[in-house]
Amino acid sequence: MVPVVELNDIAHVYVTDREASLAVEGIHLKVEPGEFVSLVGPSGCGKTTILSVIAGLLQPSKGAAYVNGDPIYGPSPEVGYMLQQDYLFPWRTIMDNALIGLELTERLNPESRSAVQNLLREMGLGDSGNLYPSQLSGGMRQRVALVRTLATDPGLLLLDEPFSALDYQTKLQLEDLIVETLKERGKTAILVTHDLSEAIAMSDRVILLNRNPGRIHRLFDIPENIRRAQPFFCPQGAGL
Numbered sequence: 001m002v003p004v005v006e007l008n009d010i011a012h013v014y015v016t017d018r019e020a021s022l023a024v025e026g027i028h029l030k031v032e033p034g035e036f037v038s039l040v041g042p043s044g045c046g047k048t049t050i051l052s053v054i055a056g057l058l059q060p061s062k063g064a065a066y067v068n069g070d071p072i073y074g075p076s077p078e079v080g081y082m083l084q085q086d087y088l089f090p091w092r093t094i095m096d097n098a099l100i101g102l103e104l105t106e107r108l109n110p111e112s113r114s115a116v117q118n119l120l121r122e123m124g125l126g127d128s129g130n131l132y133p134s135q136l137s138g139g140m141r142q143r144v145a146l147v148r149t150l151a152t153d154p155g156l157l158l159l160d161e162p163f164s165a166l167d168y169q170t171k172l173q174l175e176d177l178i179v180e181t182l183k184e185r186g187k188t189a190i191l192v193t194h195d196l197s198e199a200i201a202m203s204d205r206v207i208l209l210n211r212n213p214g215r216i217h218r219l220f221d222i223p224e225n226i227r228r229a230q231p232f233f234c235p236q237g238a239g240l
């Protein structure tokens with residue numbers, strides 16, 4: 001089976017007018033269809049750099065990167081990106097925010113609109129379509145951001161610390177909802193987080209990075225029963 005993501009010996013150097021700094025080096029990664037993988041590590045270890053390469057937003061200085069077997073040349077409709085901030089447009093209703101990707105890709109029609117309406121309902125937002133972002137809580141806004149990301153039906157979702165602005169209880173609920181929603185739809189996902197217990201609770205596989213430069217330190221497969229036992233389990237030698 002062709003991996004959804006394949007990174008072969010990726011390195012990236014950021015060059016500014018004052019210095020060149022090696023952000024990541026020697027990154028090898030394969031993510032299989034339907035897998036949920038987390039990248040965990042301290043600030044500056046290159047998590048966002050790796051996601052940006054996969055999203056086609058950054059051309060790596062070295063190495064080869066593929067999505068679904070094709071070299072990555074730029075952003076692709078196959079890849080959805082969900083960020084820490086929801087970036088909802090305050091002047092658009094929840095429904096209109098959720099539809100924006102479909103509008104931009106000229107795929108808005110009665111069928112896709114109805115699919116988004118169903119997604120909003122599944123996320124507990126069925127009655128919120130006519131409200132504006134300022135009328136929702138942080139957790140509700142992140143659920144709208146998830147609907148907006150799923151609306152265009154990308155096969156791969158990149159989740160860059162989507163829970164870090166939320167309170168603990170909301171975060172736990174949203175973690176479960178996201179895992180269930182993505183698994184039901186057979187999506188592949190890569191989550192970036194500082195939080196090892198969050199990564200273990202959500203992932204099939206956890207990749208620990210260290211920094212200076214960012215490198216893969218360890219990989220753990222997370223069995224289903226361990227995921228459900230969270231937040232009390234931490235793999236030995238995780239080193240965080």
Ligand SMILES: Nc1ncnc2c1ncn2[C@@H]1O[C@H](COP(=O)(O)OP(=O)(O)OP(=O)(O)O)[C@@H](O)[C@H]1O
Pocket residue numbers: 014015016021022023041042043044045046047048049050214
């Ligand atoms: N645009 C840039 N220009 C120069 N250096 C950068 C740039 N973006 C990131 N870096 C550097 O590259 C390294 C990796 O950054 P990156 O943002 O990928 O790490 P991260 O693990 O996502 O960090 P955080 O958890 O704080 O978001 C850091 O040393 C950072 O300072």
